[in-house]
Amino acid sequence: MTAETVAWGTVLLLLFSNAFGFVYSFIVLKTSLFGKYTIQSQEYKNGIFTKRLPLFILNFILLLIFSGTGAYMIFDFLDTSSGPWYLIFGQVLFAFLIDDLFFYFYHRFLHENKFLLKHIHSIHHRATKPFPLEYLYAHPLEWMMGTLGVVLGFAAILLFMKINLYAFWIFGLIRNLHEIQIHSDLKLPFISKVPFLSKTEHHDLHHSKLNGNYASTFLIWDKILGTTFKPSKNENH
Secondary structure (H helix, E strand, O other): OOHHHHHHHHHHHHHHHHHHHHHHHHHHHHOOOOHHHEOOOOOOOOOHHHHHHHHHHHHHHHHHHHHHHHHHHOHHHEEOOOOOHHHHHHHHHHHHHHHHHHHHHHHHHHHHOHHHHHHHHOOHHHOOOOOHHHHHOOOHHHHHHHOHHHHHHHHHHHOOOOEEHHHHHHHHHHHHHHHHHHOOOEOOHHHHOOOOEOOHHHHHHHHHHOOOOOOOOEOHHHHHOOOOOOOOOOOOO
8 A cells, every 4th residue: 555545545535524514414404304303493594505615615625635645644654454453443542532632622722712712713603503514614723723633642652553544544534424413413313322422412502602512522521621511401502
């Protein structure tokens, strides 16, 4: 396997997952197929997808360039063998834990720093009731800085061993699909039952209340650090 193959494989993985996000967004916005699983009762504004589209496209192009180039550059640090499943699973889990811990503190800082909240993070929070592709509706600098968690996770793995290519790809695919799902405003039963994993409602509350629920992948960080948002009994979101 060559560096070019790894780079193009990474790009294709992102193309696939975001094509899914595009179709998923169309279903959420234009049909009532998942209507009974909707979390928020408010309706989406007409033309909202078209309005968001330029920033989606910009961020997606930057994401492809950033990810494809990054995959190419780290080729010498990759183990391209299939490897034992437990090694792949362990690397994926470890990368998620480091990435999500970084994201928790980074995301919380974006809220607690009033300048960054006003000029950077507020763009993403224009989506009070998000739909799947709105994980890409953010200031380009915000999501680029957010990927430092991924870099830290895999850099930590390199302290002990090479990064398994399939762990790298599986991590990227799951992370992307999870971001798409938690911005869907849908509480799907088969996903909501996965233990420890952050649910759509967890992040949906964050968007509607602009407070608490800072973690993206796991529930543990908000619970440990006391930032889980708890609406009152009479409060709807």
